[in-house]
Amino acid sequence: xxxxxxxxxxxxxxxxxxxxxxxxxxxxxxxxxxxxxxxxxxxxxxxxxxxxxxxxxxxxxxxxxxxxxxxxxxxxxxxxxxxxxxxxxxxxxxxxxxxxxxxxxxxxxxxxxxxxxxxxxxxxxxxxxxxxxxxxxxxxxxxxxxxxxxxxxxxxxxxxxxxxxxxxxxxxxxxxxxxxxxxxxxxxxxxxxxxxxxxxxxxxxxxxxxxxxxxxxxxxxxxxxxx
Amino acid sequence: xxxxxxxxxxxxxxxxxxxxxxxxxxxxxxxxxxxxxxxxxxxxxxxxxxxxxxxxxxxxxxxxxxxxxxxxxxxxxxxxxxxxxxxxxxxxxxxxxxxxxxxxxxxxxxxxxxxxxxxxxxxxxxxxxxxxxxxxxxxxxxxxxxxxxxxxxxxxxxxxxxxxxxxxxxxxxxxxxxxxxxxxxxxxxxxxxxxxxxxxxxxxxxxxxxxxxxxxxxxxx
Numbered sequence: 001x002x003x004x005x006x007x008x009x010x011x012x013x014x015x016x017x018x019x020x021x022x023x024x025x026x027x028x029x030x031x032x033x034x035x036x037x038x039x040x041x042x043x044x045x046x047x048x049x050x051x052x053x054x055x056x057x058x059x060x061x062x063x064x065x066x067x068x069x070x071x072x073x074x075x076x077x078x079x080x081x082x083x084x085x086x087x088x089x090x091x092x093x094x095x096x097x098x099x100x101x102x103x104x105x106x107x108x109x110x111x112x113x114x115x116x117x118x119x120x121x122x123x124x125x126x127x128x129x130x131x132x133x134x135x136x137x138x139x140x141x142x143x144x145x146x147x148x149x150x151x152x153x154x155x156x157x158x159x160x161x162x163x164x165x166x167x168x169x170x171x172x173x174x175x176x177x178x179x180x181x182x183x184x185x186x187x188x189x190x191x192x193x194x195x196x197x198x199x200x201x202x203x204x205x206x207x208x209x210x211x212x213x214x215x216x217x218x219x220x221x222x223x224x225x226x227x
Numbered sequence: 228x229x230x231x232x233x234x235x236x237x238x239x240x241x242x243x244x245x246x247x248x249x250x251x252x253x254x255x256x257x258x259x260x261x262x263x264x265x266x267x268x269x270x271x272x273x274x275x276x277x278x279x280x281x282x283x284x285x286x287x288x289x290x291x292x293x294x295x296x297x298x299x300x301x302x303x304x305x306x307x308x309x310x311x312x313x314x315x316x317x318x319x320x321x322x323x324x325x326x327x328x329x330x331x332x333x334x335x336x337x338x339x340x341x342x343x344x345x346x347x348x349x350x351x352x353x354x355x356x357x358x359x360x361x362x363x364x365x366x367x368x369x370x371x372x373x374x375x376x377x378x379x380x381x382x383x384x385x386x387x388x389x390x391x392x393x394x395x396x397x398x399x400x401x402x403x404x405x406x407x408x409x410x411x412x413x414x415x416x417x418x419x420x421x422x423x424x425x426x427x428x429x430x431x432x433x434x435x436x437x438x439x440x441x442x443x444x445x446x447x448x
Contacts, residue, residue: 009237056337148307148311149233149234149240158262158263159263160260160262165260206305208234208259209309209311210259210307213256216441218308223444227423
């Protein structure tokens with residue numbers, strides 16, 4: 001699998017070239033263009049932990065992720081993928097301890113990468129925010145997208161991120177959802193609300209902009225949907 | 228205090244390095260990320276009364292956060308804005324003032340005073356708010372916009388479409404006018420325009436949220 005990311009950073013698009021019988025899994029709707037020879041199918045999700053129980057878990061949690069699978073019968077089949085919003089794409093190699101990705105930031109991955117939905121670590125604390133997490137493990141290429149630019153933080157000591165700006169982080173990091181300052185009142189009045197405090201060693205990927213915040217700026221001024 | 232504005236112009240983001248003892252004041256919600264040892268304190272922006280007016284009438288947040296480096300090593304703070312677009316830094320001399328449209332202010336160094344000024348009925352009529360945020364130097368101030376930011380030195384009169392003015396020097400007054408007569412103004416789609424009068428620098432944003440809303444609204448079905 002060869003991956004080339006074009007048009008960085010404002011309007012990034014990924015070109016994936018597949019070897020014979022190689023499979024690429026991608027977020028449904030992310031495909032922009034592809035070679036005629038590529039076979040596609042749709043799945044609710046691939047990898048272990050699926051089946052009836054996995055499906056139930058997602059129904060209960062209100063989490064689901066439709067995925068497209070692209071399979072090339074010949075060498076050199078191409079797939080172009082892009083997210084819906086303006087922004088960058090990051091090419092990451094999963095290995096070892098794995099990566100946790102915010103669901104809206106997931107774009108695509110090699111079929112050897114296992115995707116587990118609903119990473120439990122954050123869940124209850126994020127109930128107010130409509131975000132959930134994917135737990136990626138195994139080995140292979142992963143593509144992650146952001147709203148805005150992506151910057152990498154090599155956490156050595158301790159780093160704090162606003163929850164809406166987390167794109168992905170390596171599972172070697174410990175994290176804790178906490179208030180931004182020393183007082184709870186200040187944390188909420190100060191508009192930062194809950195932040196995530198990362199500790200340990202590992203890479204953390206943040207997006208420079210928050211799609212929810214931008215949505216809240218424009219959304220209330222749009223006419224209500226006719227139902 | 229050192230800073231770098233990266234990802235210009237579409238996703239401009241402010242990467243600040245606070246030296247030991249340095250502080251930066253930022254609009255509520257502007258923090259993207261920071262090193263764990265940075266101390267945060269939340270206060271009313273420019274005192275309670277001024278903050279209250281700003282929140283009620285100026286559309287600004289009631290609170291600001293002060294980020295301070297109390298350690299003896301440099302620490303990083305990353306700040307951004309809700310809209311995509313550019314960020315500009317202006318170094319204000321002692322007593323030098325700059326006025327902002329609601330939402331434009333992002334951050335400033337500690338000596339910069341945040342206050343409220345009466346923007347006038349004309350400003351309200353141009354849907355720019357009855358009050359304006361006024362910052363007074365000395366120090367650095369950072370502000371952002373939806374789209375690119377163009378500075379323009381004006382003398383006497385200059386006309387700006389609603390929603391495109393980001394910041395202006397205090398000597399400039401707003402007035403409301405029609406873009407080329409009643410009929411012309413209705414048919415050209417310009418509607419009411421903002422007639423600025425005075426000498427000084429104004430900052431324009433190349434896109435407006437109003438424009439985006441107008442584009443999207445008919446598609447919401």
